[in-house]
Amino acid sequence: MNAPATPPRDPAARRVLIATLVLLVAVTAALVAWQPGRPDRGTLPGSAGRDVSFALQSADGPVRLADFRGQVGVVYFGYTFCPDVCPTSLATLGAALGSLSAAELARVQPFFISVDPARDTPEQLKNYSRFFHPKLLGLTGSPEAIADVARRYGVYYAAQTPAVGDTGYSVDHTSVLYLIGPDGSLAGQLPHGTPPAEVAAALRRLLAAS
Template identity: 40%
Template sequence: MTTRLIRLAIVGAFAIMVAGVVSWYLNAGPGTGTGSDGPVPAPSFANVGGPFALTDQSGQEVTDETYLGGYALIYFGYTYCPDVCPTELWKIVQALGQMPEEVAAQVTPILITIDPERDTPDALAQYVALFDPRLVGLTGTPEQIAEVADEYNVYYARIEDDEDPTRYTMDHSVYTYLVGPDGTVRNVFTNGQTAEQIAEAVTAEVEGGGSV
């Protein structure tokens, strides 16, 4: 396949994914949503990460220990987010595709919702399926989400709609966390970094043995 055809195929795949997300969003219901780097700077590796107990998109209870022994790319967002969340999740999928197969096989991409009221396991299952079969969606009680967000220094806030309470939005920080086999955070990526940069950093970490 020529380089031009490969590029066209990538663009086509992205267009299909975007169309799927838009369709999901329109059919699921109201809500717009924003994303920001929040009121705090990008967290350092030393003060983020920790234990959690949540529920995945199949309804199974999981904890941080479920993912020990491998690497994880964790992003905090929500399914009603029409812009930054699908962009960042697609970037993670692209990054996995740019890693050597033996590296990507060790990495689990994870979306942790910051909107547990609307993001049920079923809602997450439909949403993550639009991106990649490897993508895991995690939800929980409001208290569980608040705890894991605090562990990862994640900012999020509900923005009410005065005319329609069902149309609330979520403002939130936009970081992707690379967690190592021992559960410690090894890197934090901002929304300004490209899929290629993420792929290179993750590959270097995995191939380097991820020493603490």
């Protein structure tokens, strides 16, 4: 089985990696935004107000979205063995969270929900998530529980059949940041490639409205 994309242990190396990933996101976003006729980036339409409650498992015990009622949430679905999309998206989220003030950050809870429950243990998710931000809460559950949560959010994911002799596999999945309002309902979505500053601005708008 392939090893997960374990972040470097050295703090300086971690900072360099995060800075590189965030720069990659910014460059990609600029290139995409340049395309003629492309709509302005922003919250994706549809599904606002949907019930997106969940009850999953962290390394420190059960976690329910309802436990964070009154806070602004942000949810990302991915997996620790993800080679590129997940680290880039989580680095962007981490940079956005890092730009918030202490008072703002105290009212925001980020979640990383695994779409690979067969390999992502709660402890593995905890260690992986903390690399990107101390508040990022890694969650998993039974395959049935993950399927139910993904359905609520409209997330697509599917494990790919490995090549003959390969014990690892990849998981195709939706790469979107889901914004949760203080009432626990879906408040909006931000597409992959949204720059950290725009992610932070979206979180601040929800905070200001609550």
